[in-house]
Amino acid sequence: MTSMANANPQAHLSLFKAVVISDMHVQEHIKDATSYLQIEEKSPYHNPIDALLNTIKPEGISGNVLLCPGDIADKASPNGLKYGWERLIQIKDAIGASSIIATAGNHDLDSRYTNSLWDPLENIKALRPFFPDENRTRHYEYWSYHFVVHEAEHFRVLTLNSCAYHAGQNGEANHGRISRLTLDELREELINFQLGSPKKVNILVCHHHPTLIPNVNIPDYGSIVMGESLLHFLGSGQAGRWLVVHGHIHIPNLMYAQGGMASATVLSAGSFSAHLYPELQGFARNQFYD
DSSP states (O other), rough: OOBBSSSSSSOOOBBOOOEEEOOBBEEESSOOSSSSSSSOOOOTTTTTTHHHHHHHHHHHHHOOOEEESSSSBBTTTTHHHHHHHHHHHHHHHTOOOOOOEEEOOGSSOOTTTTSOOTTTTTTHHOOOSSSSSSSSHHHHHHHHHHHEEEESEEEOOOOOTTTTTTSSSGGGSSSSSSHHHHHHHHHHHHHHHHOOOSEEEEEOOOOOOOOOOOOOSSSOOOOOEEEHHHHHHHHBBBBBOEEEEEEESOOEEEEEEESSSTTEEEEEEOOOSSSOOGGGTOOOOOOOOO
16 A cells, blocks of 8 residues: 555655555355455465465565454354454564554454354454454444544544444345444544644545445445545545545445545455455456555
8 A cells, every 4th residue: 555644745754654454254164165265274375364474574565554444254253253353463563563453344243143142243342452453442432432543643543333233223234334423423533633633644444335436337235324424524624634445345446535625535445365256356356455
């Protein structure tokens, strides 16, 4: 992922670099056929994570922070989720990042109660180190308020849980959502952060896409309800300039959101290791961003 100088042209020119890995879809068994990343696969030549780790040092891959926009596991596999989170920590250490910041994907929550009788969040909340980053307080804030802000010296990452309502009404698991209450609280907090320390790189990480990708001739599946309202606020300039990083649709794309001079830049991260749907195979590839 291209290094970004601070969005304020008068700020210091310290470079900040984010590394992105999305939609790993870790499966438990080699017989499963929807991902290249499977726990049982021991060969470094067939395990995408081992291949990546063997590439990091020779290629000089490094970053300040590792971002993961969700779907670590496949079909809410508890072992896949645990294995994937542990491997992400290894990648974070290998690239020399100070932090790993993730968000929940629809495959990380047991919203269909396949492996849990009463709590679809049980396995992801039980991850150690803490999820969505390794800080206990931010862990609690994320699960309580559906978003949390990670503030560092040169960057600010807003982590949004677009799967917050997947255990609710019928049909909620089919798309993302940000509620009006969450949007209002998020707006107030980001404006306060911006007033207190404006000269930082701002990144929002979510799983579902907040807006459609133009000129892609496939049906939309799962965009964030009120996602355009979120982008409208981020593009208002009230809280600085923003890069939005999401996963879910496995379509690599980089574009500006609708709006004026302060419009957010939106990176749709391709899947790291999922078998791509036939309708995507003509123009999408598995990807990793540094």
